[in-house]
């Protein structure tokens with residue numbers, strides 16, 4: 043899973059990237075103009091911690107999310123996003139929009155002054171425009187680029203591209219448009235950005251943390267878009283917290299009235315928004331969390347571990363996380379009848395512990 047970090051210059055993108063991925067990329071003026079930063083964050087999961095406590099395995103592997111942090115986006119005056127930005131964001135599953143809401147005179151704002159709603163709208167417009175340019179170019183060159191394709195093929199693609207163009211001209215992001223399965227297959231290769239779910243992270247001032255939730259609600263109301271989650275952080279405070287010992291961090295957070303870490307919250311929000319969940323594999327060798335989409339069947343989960351396990355899937359031995367922790371051992375699970383054998387149609391549940399039986 044990959045998430046692209048997107049926002050105006052000097053909004054705190056790289057600061058947040060560093061926090062999410064425990065990296066040390068350069069921040070401040072001009073730093074973002076260099077290469078995009080790529081890093082991986084561990085998805086914190088107390089359930090996996092508990093399994094590790096039970097098994098003391100040789101290896102522990104958390105689920106991960108990859109983040110790519112691109113250069114700040116400036117108003118393009120209708121020209122669209124820079125091609126490096128487009129390339130970096132192409133393979134992402136979601137976008138994390140960082141919107142600056144901290145006042146700091148020493149850090150210039152590309153639009154002159156702080157206004158989170160205006161910035162969020164502007165970023166959204168740049169995304170809409172970027173997609174519109176792609177659709178228009180495709181429509182213009184349709185006949186040339188589709189050489190050798192049947193007339194029906196060309197007609198079908200023209201129709202979906204026109205549908206896309208009309209939606210975007212009406213400022214509707216593509217994630218809010220209903221597409222048929224066939225249409226979705228046709229447009230997959232274009233990597234339209236407004237098809238991706240969006241998380242907005244409002245980067246608030248240190249002295250406004252107490253009103254941050256209200257600010258989020260305001261912004262959410264002003265934008266009112268499906269598949270958009272709004273959350274907040276104060277990047278400088280989070281950075282300070284990350285440099286403290288666990289004990290000091292807890293005390294500091296309590297002082298500030300913070301109940302959870304912003305990076306954990308952003309990771310959790312991404313997970314929920316993308317409709318993802320975790321299942322586990324466990325044992326003395328390794329305890330591991332894996333990521334799948336909600337509503338996946340057992341063979342799909344097996345395929346996340348290895349494609350051989352999906353192709354050769356026979357059955358899965360399943361125990362729910364709570365049941366396992368309560369019973370304490372697999373033998374006890376068997377005795378209590380909570381270790382089940384499930385087949386190909388089984389819908390994996392969040393927190394299931396799986397053992398896949400397969401043959402190659």
Ligand SMILES: Nc1nc2c(ncn2[C@@H]2O[C@H](COP(=O)(O)OP(=O)(O)OP(=O)(O)O)[C@@H](O)[C@H]2O)c(=O)[nH]1
Nearest residue numbers: 051052053054055056057069070074114144277278
């Ligand atoms: N006061 C304050 N300063 C912040 C906050 N977040 C980031 N900054 C500062 O803002 C400056 C820019 O932060 P970056 O993380 O480099 O911003 P960016 O969005 O990556 O910038 P570009 O890559 O140039 O687009 C740095 O000096 C940060 O220390 C915040 O919450 N409060």
Ligand SMILES: [Mg+2]
Nearest residue numbers: 055056073074
């Ligand atoms: Mg940066």
